[in-house]
Amino acid sequence: MVIVGISSVQGRxxxxxxxxxxxxxxxxxxxxxxxxxxxxxxxxxxADTKLFTFAVRTATGAKLHxxxxxxxxxxxxxxxxxxxxxxPAEAHNDFPVAMQVxxxxxxxxxxxxxxxxxxxxxxxxxxxxxxxxSAETIFITAPDADSSGIIGINRQGQVLSVSxxxxxxxxxxxxxxxxxxxxxKLASKAGLPGADNLYEQRFEQLxxxxxxxxxxxxxxxxPRGFLRTQQTIERLKAVxxxxxxxxxxLQYFSVLLDKGGLNKYESLELAKPVIAxxxxxxxxxxxGENKLECSQELGDLCRVTDINIALQVYLRAxxxxxxxxxxxxxxxxxxxxxYCKQQGHQPDWPALLTHMIRINSDKGAEFAIQLAKDESGxxxxxxxxxxxxxxxxxxxxxxxxxxDVLSPNLPDQGHLQTRLLEMNLQQAPQVADAxxxxxxxxxxxxxxxxxxCEQAGLLQRALELTEDPAAVKRIIVQTDxxxxxxxxxxxxxxxxxxxxxxxxxxxxxNIRQNLQAVIRIAQKYSDLIGPxxxxxxxxxxxxxxGLYYYLGGIVNVSDNKDVHFKxxxxxxxxxxxxxxxxxxxxxxxLYFLYLMNPPLAFL
Amino acid sequence: MRQxxxxxxxxxxxxxxxxxxxxIIRRPIKADSAIMHYNKLIIALKAQSRTLQIFDLxxxxxxxxxTMNEDVVFWKFISESTLGLVTDTSVYHWxxxxxxxAAPTKMFERNANLEVEQHS
Numbered sequence: 001m002v003i004v005g006i007s008s009v010q011g012r013x014x015x016x017x018x019x020x021x022x023x024x025x026x027x028x029x030x031x032x033x034x035x036x037x038x039x040x041x042x043x044x045x046x047a048d049t050k051l052f053t054f055a056v057r058t059a060t061g062a063k064l065h066x067x068x069x070x071x072x073x074x075x076x077x078x079x080x081x082x083x084x085x086x087x088p089a090e091a092h093n094d095f096p097v098a099m100q101v102x103x104x105x106x107x108x109x110x111x112x113x114x115x116x117x118x119x120x121x122x123x124x125x126x127x128x129x130x131x132x133x134s135a136e137t138i139f140i141t142a143p144d145a146d147s148s149g150i151i152g153i154n155r156q157g158q159v160l161s162v163s164x165x166x167x168x169x170x171x172x173x174x175x176x177x178x179x180x181x182x183x184x185k186l187a188s189k190a191g192l193p194g195a196d197n198l199y200e201q202r203f204e205q206l207x208x209x210x211x212x213x214x215x216x217x218x219x220x221x222x223p224r225g226f227l228r229t230q231q232t233i234e235r236l237k238a239v240x241x242x243x244x245x246x247x248x249x250l251q252y253f254s255v256l257l258d259k260g261g262l263n264k265y266e267s268l269e270l271a272k273p274v275i276a277x278x279x280x281x282x283x284x285x286x287x288g289e290n291k292l293e294c295s296q297e298l299g300d301l302c303r304v305t306d307i308n309i310a311l312q313v314y315l316r317a318x319x320x321x322x323x324x325x326x327x328x329x330x331x332x333x334x335x336x337x338x339y340c341k342q343q344g345h346q347p348d349w350p351a352l353l354t355h356m357i358r359i360n361s362d363k364g365a366e367f368a369i370q371l372a373k374d375e376s377g378x379x380x381x382x383x384x385x386x387x388x389x390x391x392x393x394x395x396x397x398x399x400x401x402x403x404d405v406l407s408p409n410l411p412d413q414g415h416l417q418t419r420l421l422e423m424n425l426q427q428a429p430q431v432a433d434a435x436x437x438x439x440x441x442x443x444x445x446x447x448x449x450x451x452x453c454e455q456a457g458l459l460q461r462a463l464e465l466t467e468d469p470a471a472v473k474r475i476i477v478q479t480d481x482x483x484x485x486x487x488x489x490x491x492x493x494x495x496x497x498x499x500x501x502x503x504x505x506x507x508x509x510n511i512r513q514n515l516q517a518v519i520r521i522a523q524k525y526s527d528l529i530g531p532x533x534x535x536x537x538x539x540x541x542x543x544x545x546g547l548y549y550y551l552g553g554i555v556n557v558s559d560n561k562d563v564h565f566k567x568x569x570x571x572x573x574x575x576x577x578x579x580x581x582x583x584x585x586x587x588x589x590l591y592f593l594y595l596m597n598p599p600l601a602f603l
Numbered sequence: 604m605r606q607x608x609x610x611x612x613x614x615x616x617x618x619x620x621x622x623x624x625x626x627i628i629r630r631p632i633k634a635d636s637a638i639m640h641y642n643k644l645i646i647a648l649k650a651q652s653r654t655l656q657i658f659d660l661x662x663x664x665x666x667x668x669x670t671m672n673e674d675v676v677f678w679k680f681i682s683e684s685t686l687g688l689v690t691d692t693s694v695y696h697w698x699x700x701x702x703x704x705a706a707p708t709k710m711f712e713r714n715a716n717l718e719v720e721q722h723s
Contacts, residue, residue: 020694020711027711145642159619 032056038101045075055096081125098141104148187223216252230265267292320345333367349380365397372405395427414443429456477509479517507541523553544573657699669706
């Protein structure tokens with residue numbers, strides 16, 4: 001840091017400065033009127049060099065000094081500069097009052113008491129320009145960030161601003177051959193027009209004389225990178241490689257990497273050989289340092305070797321389609337939806353899903369659920385999802401998807417419920433059985449599913465669902481496949497006619513197999529169906545056994561005369577004489593009671 | 604970029620945005636000196652050469668205030684965060700944002716040859 005003071009000594013204003021190093025805690029007294037700090041990156045230096053510049057007018061002359069402070073061991077030494085400051089003869093009492101350094105141009109702005117402004121090149125100390133801008137003393141100045149210039153206020157209260165005209169400065173400097181090098185460097189440093197021809201000429205000259213390394217440097221440092229074209233890359237690539245040396249094109253890229261980042265084409269050209277040698281750690285490093293311009297093409301190059309690096313590139317290049325595809329390929333399905341939402345990207349979901357389930361069908365199903373249950377409404381047609389799964393024969397993931405999506409049991413999703421059951425009845429009947437057993441869906445096509453259940457051998461489910469009497473009759477006779485308890489309970493749902501009809505069918509088709517079930521049903525619903533009806537049915541099939549067992553179940557609690565009579569008859573046929581004897585005894589008692597309380601009318 | 608223009612007639616500070624001449628802020632002040640931050644709407648005020656106050660005009664908040672033991676003969680913002688202060692004997696730095704730095708920190712003593720009339 002520095003402070004400056006001035007005092008009047010023998011009619012002359014003398015400047016005194018105190019330069020203090022915070023790091024070393026020491027002061028140095030220097031004669032000077034105005035001072036400023038700056039930093040500059042010297043050619044080939046790994047770090048910035050700190051400079052201190054000051055202006056002084058002594059009794060004998062005026063100088064601008066530029067010296068290095070806090071020298072870093074790795075940096076080249078900055079040779080001290082001291083150049084004369086011109087003061088017109090009539091301004092013999094004039095002296096420097098303020099200095100500002102523009103870091104964009106590395107230009108020193110110096111203002112004097114009499115309102116002169118001088119511009120110097122920081123690195124060489126060359127005077128670029130001087131002029132008088134104010135007749136009044138400028139008492140304060142400040143750097144102007146927007147114009148990289150200087151502003152100041154004079155004693156009249158005028159605000160003055162001075163800055164470099166970017167469009168003309170290089171040409172202005174070039175008009176003086178002594179300043180050509182300066183113009184050349186400034187154009188590169190600040191990216192100014194005016195020296196492009198010069199760069200081009202030098203590049204061509206060096207290239208023609210086979211000084212490729214220097215030519216590469218020229219192109220790398222060209223103002224606004226105007227020589228950093230695909231064409232340059234092609235030319236440098238075509239240069240034959242010298243044994244044991246880094247190829248010219250790689251030297252070119254290494255200069256560019258030191259300087260900053262590579263543009264799209266450069267990044268691609270650099271990446272090609274590096275990827276071919278499978279040195280992906282270099283790509284990763286450069287990406288980390290933000291040296292490569294990410295593009296879809298660069299991502300595609302990386303993808304061949306390392307999909308994760310490619311993903312990074314796509315993300316930075318903002319190519320949503322590729323990002324999604326890379327996320328898919330790496331199985332990071334859960335990142336896809338949030339990413340797409342954030343980017344407002346709408347991929348072809350069905351196509352994506354098709355791709356996903358080839359990679360991981362279960363996670364694909366989870367992803368499909370995310371899509372279908374999105375808070376903004378389903379992003380995909382559910383039917384399509386099922387089509388996609390089915391096309392690959394993936395019933396199980398399709399099932400878990402549908403079970404989740406259809407869980408609210410909505411009436412308008414009836415067709416999907418049907419589809420879910422249909423699919424499983426054909427592929428995995430036990431799953432369909434479990435779904436039906438859960439009673440979670442009520443809107444599916446019952447007739448259709450009943451039919452499929454029947455075909456799949458899920459007779460019990462078929463019976464529960466069907467309304468078709470023919471189907472009922474067809475199924476009910478297969479008593480060997482139906483649990484008796486279920487069958488008995490099922491008859492409770494039928495009308496008397498249906499019961500009789502069904503029992504008739506059972507006996508007609510296979511009396512041996514079905515008789516026992518018919519007897520149990522008859523016993524259970526005897527009162528409902530009416531013993532007479534049942535007796536008629538059993539007699540129709542001449543089954544004394546049936547009659548015997550059916551009536552045996554109800555005779556003890558029945559006071560129906562016919563029941564007793566038929567039971568005696570059947571027992572006799574079955575040669576169950578003990579029973580005949582017992583029931584005759586019981587029956588006569590009954591009959592006696594009957595006589596004691598005769599009915600008022602014979603029915 | 605802003606500059607201050609002091610109006611002596613009535614104690615008032617006028618802040619002019621040089622990049623937008625219509626944007627002029629007028630504030631009555633009792634201080635006798637004021638300087639603006641480089642690029643923020645922050646103003647440093649000085650009264651009786653010793654009392655210093657820093658205000659953030661955008662947030663209408665007082666950032667700092669202190670009273671020096673010596674007169675401040677010269678001052679300026681030396682960075683985005685730091686105000687440099689010069690007294691007759693010493694140089695101070697004051698970080699205007701760091702709450703831990705309540706008062707300016709002395710950096711070094713002035714050499715005797717700098718006992719002069721004007722500073723820049």
